[in-house]
Amino acid sequence: MKIKKNDLFIGIYLLSAVIFFIISIPSWLLDILLALNIAVALIILFNALYAKEVLDMASFPTMLLFTTIFRISLNVSSTKLILTKGDAGKVVDTFGKFVGGGNLVIGAIIFIVLVIIQFIVINKGTERVAEVTARFTLDAMAGKQMAIDSDLNTGAITDKEAAERRKKLQLENSFFGSMDGATKYVKGDATAGLIITGINIVGGIVMGMMYNGLSINEALSKYTILTIGDGLCSQIPSLLISLATGVLVTKASSDGELGDEIVGQLFSMDRVLMMVGGALTVLGVFTPLPIYVFVPFGVALILAGRKLGDKKGEEQIEEEVEREETEAQEIRKPENVVSLLNVDPIELEFGYGIIPLADVNQGGDLLDRVVMIRRQVALELGAVVPIIRLRDNIQLNPNQYVIKIKGIQVSEGEILFDHYMAMNPGYVEEEITGIPTFEPSFHLPAIWITESQRERAESLGYTVVDPPSIIATHLTEVIRQHIAELLTRQDVQNLINNIKENNSTLIEELVPKLLGVGEIQKVLQNLLEEGISIRDLVTIFETLADHAPVTRDTDILTEYVRQSLKRAISGKYFPPNEVTNVVTLDPAVEQDIMGSVKNTEQGSYLTLDPEKTKKIVASLKDAIKKLEDMGKNPIVITSPIVRLYFKKLVSDYIKDIIVISYNEVESNVELQSVGMVTE
Structure with a gap:
C-alpha cells in the first residue's frame, strides 16, 4: 500500500517529537525546528483568521494536540543543550538578548508579561468560550434536527440535502465538543512552559557553578538569558496558537470574512466616529496631553465620520429609489403576483407547547405519523395526499393546533402535554377523575388523565390515546373529508401515467378521445366524496371507456363505475356472514x-x-x-x-x-x- 505524502509528513512530525524527548539534537538542527515551529503557528493563526466557518478547520483540536507535543519536545531539547553545553543555538540566544535589549531584567519582565497575557487573558477566556459554545451547540442539536426533519417531511429539502445537513450538524457538535477539551491542552502548555523555565534557571546556575567554574553572577547572567530566550521561543508560538483557538471559537456564529466583518462593524456608525473624534480633540486642547497627537486623531475621525454619514445618506437615497423601482417592477410582473397567491394544500400549525411531539430527539413521532397518514390514505382510498406542511405558530395557544385546507382553517383542537385522553366506549360504568374535554375528530366526550391514571383507565375499559395519536387521527379524518377537493387535474394525470405503462391500449382509447382529464377528475372526486376507493383505476377506466360513448355526464358515469366496484363497496359496508x-x-x-x-x-x-x-x-x-x-x-x-x-x-x-x-x-x-x- 502506497503511503501518501501528507500522511508521511504527519508521521514524521509526531515521531520526531517523541524522538526529541529521548535523544539530544545539535544546536543548528534546533534552530531549524524552532523556525519551523514559529511558521506552523503563524499558518494556523491566519488560517483560523480567514476561515469562513469553523468546519473549515474541523481538524483544529487534533492540530492543537500535535503542535503542543512538538513544542514541548523542542523545550526539552533546548533544556538539554542549555544545561549540558550552555549553548542552545542562535535562535534561542538571539531571542534572549535582542527581545530583552541585552538587559537581563527587561528580558525577564517581557517573558513574564507574555506568560501572564497567555495564561490569564487568552487561555482563560478561550476555555470559557469553548465550554459555553459546546454546551449551547449540544443543547440546540434537538431543535436543529427537528427543523431538518420538518423541512424534509414538507418537501422543502431533498433526502440528499437532509443527509448533508445532518452530517454538518454532527460535525459541528463533534468539533465544539472536542474544542472544549482541546483548550485544556493550551492551558497546560502555558503552565508547563512556566515550570520548565524555572527549572532551567535553577539548573543552569547549579551546572554553571559546580561544573563550569562560573561565579554566581556569571552563571545567573548566562543561563538566565538562555532560559528567557528558550522560554520566548516556546511562548510566542504557544501564544499564536492560543490566539488562533480564541479566534476560531469566537467566530462560530459568523460565516463571512472575519476582517471585513470586524472593520465593517467597528467603523459603520458615523455618529460614533464623530463623538470619539470630538472627545480626542477636547482632550488634546484642554488637557496637558500632547496636542500634536490627540488633535490630529480627533480631526481625522470627525472627517471620516462626516464622510461616512454623507456616503450612507447617498446609499439610503439610492436604496429607496432602487426599492421603489423594484416594487414597481414586481407589481408589473404577473408571475410574481401569482406566486403570492400560492397556498399549501394541507397545513398543520401548532403552538410551541406541541413542538416536543414533533422532536424525534425527545421521543416525538408526529413527523413519522404524518408520513404514515399519507401512506394510509393512499392504501385506503387510492389517492395521493399532497405534502402536509407543518409549522409552529406563536399566535396560537401553546397546546393548540389548527388544520388548514388550501390556506383556510377547517378544524382545530387542543391537547394537554404529558396527559392522555380517555374515552368511554359506552359500556364502562365506573368513572375516573380528570379534565372534561371532547375528542376533536368526532367530537365525542372524553377526559384528560395523567400518566399515573393510564393503567387503571385501560383496565376499566376506557380507550386511552396519547396526544400524537389524537392529532394524527384528527388530521387523517380531515384529509378523508376533503380528499376529493384535494385531487387536482395534475394528480389525475399522474395516476393516468402510472397505469399507462401496463395498460397503454386502455389509456389511448379513453384519454383524450372519449373523456378529458377534467371529466375523469370529476368522476374520481364523486367517488372519493362518498368514501369509495379509487385504487382499482383499471376497473374504473375500463367502465368509463365502456359507457363514455353513450354519455359524458360525469354523475351518470360515476354510477356506472360504482356498480363495477360493487365487490369493494360490499366489502366496505357489509360484513361477510x-x-x-x-x-x-x-x-x-x-x-x-x-x-x-x-x-x-x-x-x-x-x-x-x-x-x-x-x-x-x-x-x-x-x-x-x-x-x-x-x-x-x-x-x-x-x-x-x-x-x-x-x-x-x-x-x-x-x-x-x-x-x-x-x-x-x-x-x-x-x-x-x-x-x-x-x-
Whole structure:
C-alpha cells in the first residue's frame, strides 16, 4: 500500500517529537525546528483568521494536540543543550538578548508579561468560550434536527440535502465538543512552559557553578538569558496558537470574512466616529496631553465620520429609489403576483407547547405519523395526499393546533402535554377523575388523565390515546373529508401515467378521445366524496371507456363505475356472514324523486316540492335513528336510478349518510330492512 505524502509528513512530525524527548539534537538542527515551529503557528493563526466557518478547520483540536507535543519536545531539547553545553543555538540566544535589549531584567519582565497575557487573558477566556459554545451547540442539536426533519417531511429539502445537513450538524457538535477539551491542552502548555523555565534557571546556575567554574553572577547572567530566550521561543508560538483557538471559537456564529466583518462593524456608525473624534480633540486642547497627537486623531475621525454619514445618506437615497423601482417592477410582473397567491394544500400549525411531539430527539413521532397518514390514505382510498406542511405558530395557544385546507382553517383542537385522553366506549360504568374535554375528530366526550391514571383507565375499559395519536387521527379524518377537493387535474394525470405503462391500449382509447382529464377528475372526486376507493383505476377506466360513448355526464358515469366496484363497496359496508340492517325507500318516494329530475346541458337537478322534501327527510331521520340506537351505520338502499338523486337530496341534511343502490350489493350479502322512508 502506497503511503501518501501528507500522511508521511504527519508521521514524521509526531515521531520526531517523541524522538526529541529521548535523544539530544545539535544546536543548528534546533534552530531549524524552532523556525519551523514559529511558521506552523503563524499558518494556523491566519488560517483560523480567514476561515469562513469553523468546519473549515474541523481538524483544529487534533492540530492543537500535535503542535503542543512538538513544542514541548523542542523545550526539552533546548533544556538539554542549555544545561549540558550552555549553548542552545542562535535562535534561542538571539531571542534572549535582542527581545530583552541585552538587559537581563527587561528580558525577564517581557517573558513574564507574555506568560501572564497567555495564561490569564487568552487561555482563560478561550476555555470559557469553548465550554459555553459546546454546551449551547449540544443543547440546540434537538431543535436543529427537528427543523431538518420538518423541512424534509414538507418537501422543502431533498433526502440528499437532509443527509448533508445532518452530517454538518454532527460535525459541528463533534468539533465544539472536542474544542472544549482541546483548550485544556493550551492551558497546560502555558503552565508547563512556566515550570520548565524555572527549572532551567535553577539548573543552569547549579551546572554553571559546580561544573563550569562560573561565579554566581556569571552563571545567573548566562543561563538566565538562555532560559528567557528558550522560554520566548516556546511562548510566542504557544501564544499564536492560543490566539488562533480564541479566534476560531469566537467566530462560530459568523460565516463571512472575519476582517471585513470586524472593520465593517467597528467603523459603520458615523455618529460614533464623530463623538470619539470630538472627545480626542477636547482632550488634546484642554488637557496637558500632547496636542500634536490627540488633535490630529480627533480631526481625522470627525472627517471620516462626516464622510461616512454623507456616503450612507447617498446609499439610503439610492436604496429607496432602487426599492421603489423594484416594487414597481414586481407589481408589473404577473408571475410574481401569482406566486403570492400560492397556498399549501394541507397545513398543520401548532403552538410551541406541541413542538416536543414533533422532536424525534425527545421521543416525538408526529413527523413519522404524518408520513404514515399519507401512506394510509393512499392504501385506503387510492389517492395521493399532497405534502402536509407543518409549522409552529406563536399566535396560537401553546397546546393548540389548527388544520388548514388550501390556506383556510377547517378544524382545530387542543391537547394537554404529558396527559392522555380517555374515552368511554359506552359500556364502562365506573368513572375516573380528570379534565372534561371532547375528542376533536368526532367530537365525542372524553377526559384528560395523567400518566399515573393510564393503567387503571385501560383496565376499566376506557380507550386511552396519547396526544400524537389524537392529532394524527384528527388530521387523517380531515384529509378523508376533503380528499376529493384535494385531487387536482395534475394528480389525475399522474395516476393516468402510472397505469399507462401496463395498460397503454386502455389509456389511448379513453384519454383524450372519449373523456378529458377534467371529466375523469370529476368522476374520481364523486367517488372519493362518498368514501369509495379509487385504487382499482383499471376497473374504473375500463367502465368509463365502456359507457363514455353513450354519455359524458360525469354523475351518470360515476354510477356506472360504482356498480363495477360493487365487490369493494360490499366489502366496505357489509360484513361477510352477517345480516346487515338497512333502511329502504318507499316505491312512491322513488317515483316522486325520478319524476322531479330535470336534465339540462349543465347537468341534472331536482324540482321536488319543498313540503315533500321536508317529509322525506323527517321520515329518513326517524328510520336512521333506529339504526343508530342499534349501533349500526346509517345505510340506505335504493334503486340504481334513484341513488344519485336521493343522495343529493338528503346530503345537506344528514352528513354521514351512506346511500347504496341494489346494483352495488354482492349477491351473497344478506340485508334486513328495519325501516322505510315514506312521504
